[in-house]
Amino acid sequence: MQTVTDTLQPEIMASVLTGIVNSPLPEHVGEHKAELVFPLFHYSLSAPVVEMVVVADSRQTTVKIAVDEAVTMVCELKGKRLNGKDEMEVGIYFENAADKARASFVASTLQCLLWLAGPMKLRIPALGLDLEVEFTAPLEEVNQTMHIRHLAYRLMVIERAFDRKLAGSLLFFNADVDRITFVYHAVIDRSFVWPFFQAQFPFPANEQSLDILKDADRPSIRRLNVAHYGANVLGTSLSLGRAIVTIENGVIVNVEEIGRELGTLDGHEFPALIKSLTGRATYEFPEAPRLSETKWDKRVEEFLALDQQLDEAIFQAANQLAAQSLADLSEEEKAEVTARPQFD
């Protein structure tokens, strides 16, 4: 069977703060472990080295570390001579071999750790490699990767609840984000408020529909039982089962048509277009699949436990920018630069 390998993100670069590298490095990896230590987050992980390529001429060593069943971390150690001194640079990128949601979650978590957890240590004791490195990136890139991590976890939750793999692209567009979020809420929260403009619902022409659709043009709470609610996430149709949709300030748009259809009371099905004047509805999904209570595996549980530290680190980084935007100014100058423009 052929294994398809994707590169998840572009290479990220770090400068080496301190380091020891045995020279020359052995050409066979044997069964060596790599250690990634993040002292500020009190977190470390150990993973097997699966491949190592030493190119002596170009002073470059590539080490592949299987950080997860779905992700390989590729470290490129590049030696260079700068101002008469030997220096080293580390480049890292990730490869995955299927299971995109999990791979994306694992790779983005590691990437965020590299960026947000301060200087880290990369050690392969058996190879005599012990480096302290620090990765930096523009904060918007870190923010974007944190968002991908957030969505990838939600996709993992959806995949687990529905027992299906979502094979679509992980290049998220707003519509994808909305659908992932909607289904995630259906699985986890079961009942939630969601923006609702208008939608078409099928009704049978009978007394019950007459009761729901009466006073068609008068805003009222319209509580609809939908026999089957489906959602499409990254090209995969998912069934959320029965839904109760409570539309606040709901009015019927196609009033005349409904009057005609309901008049027959013969049970035939017809569409009613319902609009919410409040722009929202409460969705309840009593039959939506649930997330199993079984824990995730060790790696995912460890990475989830880093949520709070990662969230706080990115918030503090952004908050520092907010503070910096007025940091050097007097109170009078602050008032001046934050005053709203007057045009008259």
Next chain:
Amino acid sequence: MPTDTAPLTMRLALDSDIFTDWRYQKSHTMQQIREYRTRFGRFPHLTAMTVFEARFGFENKIAKSPSVDERLERDRQGMEDLIRLSGVLEIEERTTAIAAYISARLSQSERNRLRADVFIAATSLAHGYGVATRNQRDFELIGQHLPPEITNLSLAIWKP
């Protein structure tokens, strides 16, 4: 119901007053932004009008300065980085249609006073966002003049 409280599932754009509160490190605003980021996995957006107002503050000061002020440049850079991080909701054609509809239904004095807020509301509406603001009264006034195809303007009032 022209305005209402934005549900927790709704994405928000920051009004200029909230963006300023964040820059002033107001603790209640910082807490709201921290919670929003955790909920959505990203920071709230800024509208193009909010960005204009924030940039105008620096440009207006710089234009009056006889020489380059490194302090101003440093602080401006901090703000620009924050803008890039947050992401900007652009003023698109639909924004202008919503803003024109609202503006035409305000009195002359309201129109002058609320010019920026109308664009902040219109941009948020055009992108399907709610507005995080302290300025409930003015946005409620704007919400009374929404085009018929728009049901309501959702507000998150971020006050201490």
